[in-house]
Amino acid sequence: MTLAALAAAAISAEPRAKDLFGAKKLPAAVPAQSFGFYSKGCFAGGVALPMDGPTWEVMRPSRNRRWGHPAMISLIEKLSRDAVADGWPGLLIGDISQPRGGPMMTGHASHQIGLDADIWLTPMPRRPLTFAERESMSATLMVDEKTHLVKDALWTPQHARLLERAASYPEVERILVNPGIKKKLCDTVTGDRSWLRKIRPFWGHDYHFHMRIGCQPGSPDCKRQEATPADDGCGKPLAWWFTEEPWRPNKNPDAPKARDLLTMANLPTECQAVLAASDAPSLAAVTYQGGGAAAAVAVAEPQPTEPAETISSGNAALPAAASAFAPTPKIGIPLPRPRPGN
Numbered sequence: 001m002t003l004a005a006l007a008a009a010a011i012s013a014e015p016r017a018k019d020l021f022g023a024k025k026l027p028a029a030v031p032a033q034s035f036g037f038y039s040k041g042c043f044a045g046g047v048a049l050p051m052d053g054p055t056w057e058v059m060r061p062s063r064n065r066r067w068g069h070p071a072m073i074s075l076i077e078k079l080s081r082d083a084v085a086d087g088w089p090g091l092l093i094g095d096i097s098q099p100r101g102g103p104m105m106t107g108h109a110s111h112q113i114g115l116d117a118d119i120w121l122t123p124m125p126r127r128p129l130t131f132a133e134r135e136s137m138s139a140t141l142m143v144d145e146k147t148h149l150v151k152d153a154l155w156t157p158q159h160a161r162l163l164e165r166a167a168s169y170p171e172v173e174r175i176l177v178n179p180g181i182k183k184k185l186c187d188t189v190t191g192d193r194s195w196l197r198k199i200r201p202f203w204g205h206d207y208h209f210h211m212r213i214g215c216q217p218g219s220p221d222c223k224r225q226e227a228t229p230a231d232d233g234c235g236k237p238l239a240w241w242f243t244e245e246p247w248r249p250n251k252n253p254d255a256p257k258a259r260d261l262l263t264m265a266n267l268p269t270e271c272q273a274v275l276a277a278s279d280a281p282s283l284a285a286v287t288y289q290g291g292g293a294a295a296a297v298a299v300a301e302p303q304p305t306e307p308a309e310t311i312s313s314g315n316a317a318l319p320a321a322a323s324a325f326a327p328t329p330k331i332g333i334p335l336p337r338p339r340p341g342n
């Protein structure tokens with residue numbers, strides 16, 4: 001064997017990071033922290049979005065990708081509540097992250113540090129979906145594959161309102177959508193258009209949008225993404241997507257993807273410790289229960305001398321009503337919940 005062949009054999013024997021992170025069923029039981037970049041990193045102290053809430057349902061549950069940084073999970077819960085108030089029937093949640101992030105066995109270059117989430121552009125049905133339906137139900141393709149334009153019969157003002165609501169949060173830095181959806185917004189949004197800056201055209205994203213929040217406090221080793229340009233992004237960069245160039249067939253379709261190559265050596269060194277850390281005590285202990293910090297507190301070191309009241313002190317600023325977990329107030333006649341006409 002030549003030296004080069006020996007080296008290649010050694011490299012191929014190295015376990016892939018996707019296999020190691022893909023095997024983890026629970027998060028590392030340490031305070032929440034993201035390491036590295038959206039497409040090359042991992043995170044600790046993750047919490048799970050419950051499978052169901054009053055205003056959302058988790059799709060494709062068998063993938064076990066309903067994990068995120070606590071800030072992300074609480075923001076999804078908030079968006080689901082705000083969206084319902086805006087007239088959207090509730091959110092269907094796609095992939096967030098694996099319990100400790102890292103590269104995935106299938107799909108997604110990013111979603112590795114707990115700060116990315118896919119949310120379907122299909123409204124939540126009125127009746128609860130079964131486990132089997134969540135695995136098999138198809139999302140609605142919003143964009144014509146030939147013209148790359150939004151199918152007008154499917155698009156509603158509520159779709160635009162949902163994206164505007166998601167973009168309104170200061171934590172949200174980018175929302176990835178299909179170029180056809182970006183164009184639809186560019187062509188139709190009136191009044192305040194400043195939020196269009198965060199809406200970024202990208203391949204795919206024709207049945208869901210991808211919400212990305214910035215690096216969170218307490219994550220000094222989280223690598224920030226460059227800020228988006230200050231304009232609405234409706235000019236030349238969008239026009240490029242409606243040329244032939246972005247849609248040319250891949251010249252090398254069989255080339256390995258990043259997830260097939262990444263080893264632990266390619267990830268931030270802290271990811272070794274994230275992988276080696278012991279599991280959170282139970283799924284229940286790390287499932288988000290509303291009120292921002294609640295689930296994160298559940299995995300913190302036990303402090304028996306502290307009075308019980310201080311355990312929830314992180315929630316003091318949040319009134320009970322500001323959570324989808326709080327009981328629905330008695331308001332007599334139920335409010336109408338309009339749904340998009342598709």
Ligand SMILES: [Zn+2]
Nearest residue numbers: 116117118210
């Ligand atoms: Zn995504």
